[in-house]
Amino acid sequence: MRFIIQIIITAIVCFMFQKLFPWWTMAIGAFLVGFVFSNTGFKSFLSGFISIGLLWLGLALYVDNATQSILTEKISQLFPLNLFVLTSLIGGLVGGFASMTGALLKP
Amino acid sequence: MKGIKFVISLLLTVTLVWALNKSWNFGDPIPPLGKFLDPFHGFWANAELKASPDQQLNLPGLKGEVSVVYDSLLIPHLFAENDDDLYRVMGYVTAQHRLWQMEFQTHAAAGRVSEILGDVALDFDRNQRRKGMVFAAENSAKAHSKDSIVSKVYQQYTEGVNAYISSLSYGDYPIEYKLLDYDPELWNDLKMGLLLKTMSNTLNVGEDDFEMTNALNLFGKEMLDVLYPDWEGVGDPIVDNPGGWKFNPITLDSVPLALPDQLINIEPTTKVVKGVGSNNWAVSGIKTATGSPILANDPHLSLSMPSIWFAAHMKSPNVNVMGATLTGSPVIIIGFNDSISWGVTNAQRDLVDWYKIEFKDESKNEYLSDGNWLSTRKVVEEFRIKGKDSFYDTVVYTHHGPVVYDKSFHGESEKNHYAFRWIAHDESLDLKTFYLLNRAKNHRDYMAALEYYSGPAQNFAFASTEGDIAMRIQGKYPVRRKDEGRFVLDGTKTSTEWQAYIPNEQNVMTKNPPRGFVSSANQRPADQTYPYYVHSNNYEAYRNRRINQQLSVMDEITPADIMKLQNDNYSIQAEESLPFMLSSLDSASLTSAEQKIAELLRSWDFVYSPESVAATYYEVWYNSLYRNIWDEMTSSTASLSRPSDYVTIQLMKNDSTLSFYDVQSTPEKEDLRTLIRQNFTKSLDIIDVWENENDSEARWAQFKNTNIGHLLRLAPFSYRAKNGGNGSAINATSGTHGPSWRMIASMEKTGVKAWGVYPGGQSGNPGSRFYNNLIDPWVDGRYFRLKFPHSVRETTPYRYYTTTFNSTSK
Numbered sequence: 001m002r003f004i005i006q007i008i009i010t011a012i013v014c015f016m017f018q019k020l021f022p023w024w025t026m027a028i029g030a031f032l033v034g035f036v037f038s039n040t041g042f043k044s045f046l047s048g049f050i051s052i053g054l055l056w057l058g059l060a061l062y063v064d065n066a067t068q069s070i071l072t073e074k075i076s077q078l079f080p081l082n083l084f085v086l087t088s089l090i091g092g093l094v095g096g097f098a099s100m101t102g103a104l105l106k107p
Numbered sequence: 108m109k110g111i112k113f114v115i116s117l118l119l120t121v122t123l124v125w126a127l128n129k130s131w132n133f134g135d136p137i138p139p140l141g142k143f144l145d146p147f148h149g150f151w152a153n154a155e156l157k158a159s160p161d162q163q164l165n166l167p168g169l170k171g172e173v174s175v176v177y178d179s180l181l182i183p184h185l186f187a188e189n190d191d192d193l194y195r196v197m198g199y200v201t202a203q204h205r206l207w208q209m210e211f212q213t214h215a216a217a218g219r220v221s222e223i224l225g226d227v228a229l230d231f232d233r234n235q236r237r238k239g240m241v242f243a244a245e246n247s248a249k250a251h252s253k254d255s256i257v258s259k260v261y262q263q264y265t266e267g268v269n270a271y272i273s274s275l276s277y278g279d280y281p282i283e284y285k286l287l288d289y290d291p292e293l294w295n296d297l298k299m300g301l302l303l304k305t306m307s308n309t310l311n312v313g314e315d316d317f318e319m320t321n322a323l324n325l326f327g328k329e330m331l332d333v334l335y336p337d338w339e340g341v342g343d344p345i346v347d348n349p350g351g352w353k354f355n356p357i358t359l360d361s362v363p364l365a366l367p368d369q370l371i372n373i374e375p376t377t378k379v380v381k382g383v384g385s386n387n388w389a390v391s392g393i394k395t396a397t398g399s400p401i402l403a404n405d406p407h408l409s410l411s412m413p414s415i416w417f418a419a420h421m422k423s424p425n426v427n428v429m430g431a432t433l434t435g436s437p438v439i440i441i442g443f444n445d446s447i448s449w450g451v452t453n454a455q456r457d458l459v460d461w462y463k464i465e466f467k468d469e470s471k472n473e474y475l476s477d478g479n480w481l482s483t484r485k486v487v488e489e490f491r492i493k494g495k496d497s498f499y500d501t502v503v504y505t506h507h508g509p510v511v512y513d514k515s516f517h518g519e520s521e522k523n524h525y526a527f528r529w530i531a532h533d534e535s536l537d538l539k540t541f542y543l544l545n546r547a548k549n550h551r552d553y554m555a556a557l558e559y560y561s562g563p564a565q566n567f568a569f570a571s572t573e574g575d576i577a578m579r580i581q582g583k584y585p586v587r588r589k590d591e592g593r594f595v596l597d598g599t600k601t602s603t604e605w606q607a608y609i610p611n612e613q614n615v616m617t618k619n620p621p622r623g624f625v626s627s628a629n630q631r632p633a634d635q636t637y638p639y640y641v642h643s644n645n646y647e648a649y650r651n652r653r654i655n656q657q658l659s660v661m662d663e664i665t666p667a668d669i670m671k672l673q674n675d676n677y678s679i680q681a682e683e684s685l686p687f688m689l690s691s692l693d694s695a696s697l698t699s700a701e702q703k704i705a706e707l708l709r710s711w712d713f714v715y716s717p718e719s720v721a722a723t724y725y726e727v728w729y730n731s732l733y734r735n736i737w738d739e740m741t742s743s744t745a746s747l748s749r750p751s752d753y754v755t756i757q758l759m760k761n762d763s764t765l766s767f768y769d770v771q772s773t774p775e776k777e778d779l780r781t782l783i784r785q786n787f788t789k790s791l792d793i794i795d796v797w798e799n800e801n802d803s804e805a806r807w808a809q810f811k812n813t814n815i816g817h818l819l820r821l822a823p824f825s826y827r828a829k830n831g832g833n834g835s836a837i838n839a840t841s842g843t844h845g846p847s848w849r850m851i852a853s854m855e856k857t858g859v860k861a862w863g864v865y866p867g868g869q870s871g872n873p874g875s876r877f878y879n880n881l882i883d884p885w886v887d888g889r890y891f892r893l894k895f896p897h898s899v900r901e902t903t904p905y906r907y908y909t910t911t912f913n914s915t916s917k
Contacts, residue, residue, distance in 0.1 A: 024128060041112065090140050091141075101113065101116040
C-alpha cells in the first residue's frame with residue numbers, strides 16, 4: 001500500500017514540478033518523495049521508475065490521441081525504438097534513480 | 108555504508124540527468140533525450156490540436172488594436188488601425204508560424220549552418236562568406252536603414268518578431284530547435300538583408316564565366332559561337348519592339364577583350380541549376396470573359412518544406428494587400444490589392460563578373476589597378492562549429508569584390524586569383540519597391556515603385572482594375588560592350604570595370620501591347636534592335652513559346668482557363684526533338700521490345716502527364732543522349748558547361764558531322780545515329796531496372812518523384828509529389844524544382860478576385876495539419892479562392908480563429 005501511495009504521490013508532485021519548470025526538476029520531486037517515504041533503495045527505485053514512467057507514458061498517449069498521432073508518426077521514423085517505450089523508459093530511469101537517492105539519504 | 112550508497116546513487120542520478128539534457132553525436136546527431144522526449148515540453152508539445160482557440164495577446168508598443176483572423180487555410184488576415192501596428196504584428200505572426208525557417212534561411216545565407224549542424228556544412232558556409240553574402244546583406248541593411256519609411260517598417264517588423272521570440276520558453280520552440288538543441292536568436296536588419304540576398308544568390312549566381320573562358324581557349328571562338336551562341340534566335344523576346352527603342356543609349360569606348368591564355372582549374376561551387384525560372388503573364392480585358400485583365404504568376408524555385416512563401420493579407424487605413432511574402436519579408440512580394448496586381452519572374456542577365464587579380468606578393472596586401480598598387484581589405488571570418496573549435500578564414504577584398512577561390516578553397520594553386528563582382532554587393536533599396544507596390548493604385552504608381560528596384564533583376568508583370576497591363580524588366584544593369592562579361596575579365600585595368608548602368612527609363616518595358624497580353628518565362632528581354640548588349644547563359648527556349656502560342660489563340664479567357672494553362676504539361680522540346688530521334692532509329696535493328704517502345708513514343712502527344720509512360724522513355728533517352736554527346740565537357744579536367752537543350756537539338760538536326768558526337772572513352776568513332784541508337788537501348792535498360800526495383804510501370808509522375816524536401820533533409824518532414832510537368836513545360840515541375848506559388852488575379856472593377864496555391868502549407872510545424880495541406884491540391888492543379896475581406900465582419904463565413912493583439916502598456 002505504502003508503495004502504491006509513493007507511486008501516486010511521486011506522480012502528483014512531479015506533475016506539478018514539470019508543469020512549471022524544466023523536465024529535470026522532476027528528479028528533484030522524485031528525490032524529495034523518496035526521502036520522505038524512505039523505502040529501501042530498491043523499492044524506492046521501483047516506485048520512482050513506475051511513477052514517472054507511467055506519468056510520461058500517460059501524457060504521451062494523451063497527446064498522441066488528442067492530435068491523432070500527427071507528429072508521433074513522423075518522429076518515430078527518426079528513432080530506432082518505439083517512442084512510447086523510449087519516453088517512459090527515459091522518464092522512468094531518471095525518476096527511479098532520483099527516488100532511490102532520496103531514500104538513501106535517510107540515515 | 109549507506110552514505111557511500113547515497114553518494115553513488117546521487118552521482119548516477121546527476122550524471123544521467125546531465126547526459127539526457129545534452130545532445131550527442133555518435134555518427135548521427137542525437138537530441139538531448141530527456142529534454143526532447145519530455146511529454147510536457149519536449150517534441151510532444153509540438154503536436155497541434157485540431158482547433159485553435161481565439162486568443163488575446165499583449166504586444167507592447169502597439170498604438171491600437173490589431174485583429175488577425177485566420178481563414179480555413181490558416182492564411183492570416185491582419186486588420187490594423189495604422190501601418191506601424193500592421194508591420195509589428197506581421198513580424199509577430201510570421202514568426203509564430205515560421206520562426207525556425209526564418210532563422211535557418213538567414214543562417215544559411217550568412218554561412219552559419221556549421222553552428223547548428225557541425226563541420227559537414229563548413230564548405231557551404233565558407234562559400235557563402237567568400238562570395239560576400241554578409242557583405243551584400245550589410246550593404247542592403249545600410250541602404251534600407253537610411254530610408255525613413257523602410258527603416259520604420261523594418262523596425263516594427265523586427266520588434267514584432269523579437270516580441271514573439273522573447274515570449275518563448277523551451278516547450279514553445281519549433282521542433283527543429285529541439286531536435287538540434289539550440290536557441291533562436293533575435294531578429295535584426297542584417298537578417299532582412301540576408302533574406303533578400305538569398306534570392307539574388309539563387310537567381311544570379313548560376314553563371315559560367317570560368318567555363319566559357321575555358322571553352323574559348325579549348326574550342327576557339329567559331330566553335331564557341333556554335334555551342335554557346337549569344338542569340339539562339341528562338342521564340343519571342345519578352346518585349347518585341349523592333350526599331351521602337353527611341354532613346355540615346357550610353358556607349359563605352361571599345362577596348363580589346365583580354366583573356367587569360369591558360370585554362371582555369373577552379374572547381375566553381377555554383378553551377379547552372381536547371382529548373383530555376385518562372386512564368387508570368389497578364390491578359391488584357393479584350394481577351395477575357397469579364398472584360399477585366401487577368402494576371403498570373405508562378406515562380407519556379409527549389410521546392411522545400413516549409414515553403415519559401417508565406418501567404419498573408421495585410422490591411423490598414425493606408426494599404427489593403429494580399430499575396431505571398433518571402434517568409435521573413437514584411438511586405439507582399441507577389442500579390443494584389445484593390446487596384447493592381449503584380450507578379451515576377453527572373454530577368455535572366457549576366458550580373459556577375461570575375462576579374463583576374465594581380466597581387467604584388469604572397470601577402471596579398473596589394474594588387475595592381477591601372478599601374479597603381481592598391482591595398483586589399485582582409486576580413487577574418489570566424490566559423491563557429493557545433494562540437495568543435497572555431498575555424499578561421501581570411502577573405503581578401505579588392506574594390507571589385509572578394510577573392511572567392513584560392514589554394515585553401517576550390518582553387519588549384521596560388522597562381523590565379525579572381526575577384527567576384529556581383530551586383531548584389533551594391534547598396535540598394537529593393538524592399539521599398541514592394542512596399543510601394545503593395546499600395547500602388549495604377550500603372551503610374553507601379554512605375555514609380557520600380558524605380559527603387561535593383562536586384563535580383565525581375566520581369567514585373569502588371570495588371571490593374573483600370574484595364575492596363577504592363578511588363579517591365581527592372582534591375583540595375585551594367586552597360587556592357589559586346590561579349591563583355593561572358594568570360595573572365597582583366598582586373599588590372601579599370602577600363603573593363605562596370606562604368607555605367609542602363610538608366611531605368613531605358614530598361615525594357617511595355618504597356619498595353621496590341622497583341623493583348625504580356626508574358627515572360629525567362630527568355631530574352633528584347634529584340635535585337637534594343638541598343639544595349641544583353642547576355643545570359645540560360646535564356647529559356649520552350650515555355651515562353653508555349654505560353655505565347657496559347658495566349659495568342661485564347662479568347663474570352665476565364666480564370667479557369669488560366670489555371671489550366673499554368674498546369675499545362677505540353678513540351679515543345681519533346682515536339683522538336685523526338686520525331687527526329689525516332690526517325691534516326693533504324694527500325695530493322697530494333698528488338699521486338701524496342702519496337703514496342705518506339706511505337707509508344709511515336710504515338711506520344713508530348714504531354715508530360717502524370718500517367719504518361721512515353722514521357723519517361725523520352726526523358727531518359729534524351730538525357731542519356733545529351734550527356735553522351737557532351738561527354739567532352741564532363742571528362743575534361745578544365746571546368747566546362749554543356750550547351751543548352753535548344754542548341755543541342757538544333758545541332759542534332761542540322762549538323763551531323765559535329766566532332767563531339769564521338770565518345771571520348773571508346774576507341775570506335777561514333778556518329779550521331781550510333782549515339783541515338785545506343786542511348787535508346789540504354790534508356791530501355793535504365794527504365795527496366797527502375798521498373799524492377801519499384802515493381803511498377805514507369806509512369807512519369809512515379810518516375811520523376813518530385814521531392815519537396817525539408818530544409819534539413821529530414822525524410823519524415825519531407826514529401827514526394829506525384830505530378831506531371833517538366834522544365835520545358837509551363838508546369839515546370841522537375842524532380843526538385845517547380846511552381847512554388849501559383850497565383851491568378853482577375854482585376855474586376857467590382858472587386859478583385861484571386862486564386863492561389865503552393866506546395867506546402869502555412870504552418871512551419873510538422874506537427875500541424877497546416878504543414879502540408881496545400882501539397883495535394885497543388886499536385887492536382889487545384890486552387891483556392893484567396894479571401895480578400897475588407898473588414899473583420901466579412902470574415903465570419905470562413906473564420907478559423909482570431910488573435911487579437913493589444914498593448915497593455917502603451
